[in-house]
Amino acid sequence: MSRIGKLPVNLPRNVTVSISDTNVVSVKGPLGELTQAIDKDLKVEVVDNTIVISRPSESKNHKSLHGLSRALITNMVFGVSQGYKKELELVGVGYRAEAKGQHLEMSLGYSHDIIIELPGEVKVETKTERRSNPIITLTCIDKQLIGHVAAKIRSLRPPEPYKGKGIKFVGEQLRRKAGKSASV
Numbered sequence: 001m002s003r004i005g006k007l008p009v010n011l012p013r014n015v016t017v018s019i020s021d022t023n024v025v026s027v028k029g030p031l032g033e034l035t036q037a038i039d040k041d042l043k044v045e046v047v048d049n050t051i052v053i054s055r056p057s058e059s060k061n062h063k064s065l066h067g068l069s070r071a072l073i074t075n076m077v078f079g080v081s082q083g084y085k086k087e088l089e090l091v092g093v094g095y096r097a098e099a100k101g102q103h104l105e106m107s108l109g110y111s112h113d114i115i116i117e118l119p120g121e122v123k124v125e126t127k128t129e130r131r132s133n134p135i136i137t138l139t140c141i142d143k144q145l146i147g148h149v150a151a152k153i154r155s156l157r158p159p160e161p162y163k164g165k166g167i168k169f170v171g172e173q174l175r176r177k178a179g180k181s182a183s184v
Contacts, residue, residue: 005066008050009074012081017051019044025051025073029080032121032141036072039065044073051077079141086150087170088136091159097134099126104136108157108167122149135170 011017015029023038038044042065043054053070055062078084090097090108097106104116104124118124121140128134136153140146150169159166161177168174 003067005053005055005063005070007070008047008052009070009077011046011049011051011077015077015081017046017077019046025076027073027076027080029077031080031083034076034080034142036076038069038072042066042069044069075143079143083139083141084143084146086138086146088138088150088153088167089170090134090136090167092157092165095134095157095165096128097126097136099124099136104153106153106156109165114156116153118149119145121145 012029015027018026018028020026023040023042023044024035025038025044026033026035038053041056041062043056045052045054051073053066053073055066090106092109095106095108097104099105102118102120102122102124104118104126106114106116108114118138121142122145123139125137125139126134127137138146138150140149154167154169157166159168159172159174161175162179164174164176
């Protein structure tokens with residue numbers, strides 16, 4: 001049996017779950033509401049303030065959907081109760097970022113500034129202090145969406161391996177390469 005799928009999902013006291021006939025799970029909490037369609041073969045039920053997911057057979061497809069569905073529901077419960085946060089750091093001379101509502105304006109060493117329009121669910125903050133790198137902070141209740149947006153921003157100028165310039169996640173360890181060595 002799936003190690004992840006068989007674990008029950010504990011519900012915090014301020015989170016409610018509703019399951020429709022078509023296996024659409026809606027999770028509502030203090031930060032918002034998320035919905036996810038679960039495969040019709042799987043059985044999702046709420047038992048004693050926990051969500052239990054069971055599968056009808058031991059087929060490979062059912063096994064993979066079992067763990068996936070449990071992980072998606074866990075992410076929704078955590079998102080509506082606590083939320084997700086991603087921090088990106090801009091490393092490079094002259095790199096800057098500025099949040100203007102749902103628009104993020106960045107100067108990344110190109111001949112032009114880059115302006116990204118963020119989805120309404122994602123909230124963005126920028127922090128720029130003297131003698132430190134600018135930091136972009138993204139917050140959202142949807143783990144998939146915030147991960148996608150953070151990856152999109154990082155892809156605009158991925159960190160290069162020699163000096164480490166680019167956009168990186170805070171705390172990310174980069175593999176650095178040695179530069180040229182002088183010939184004797």
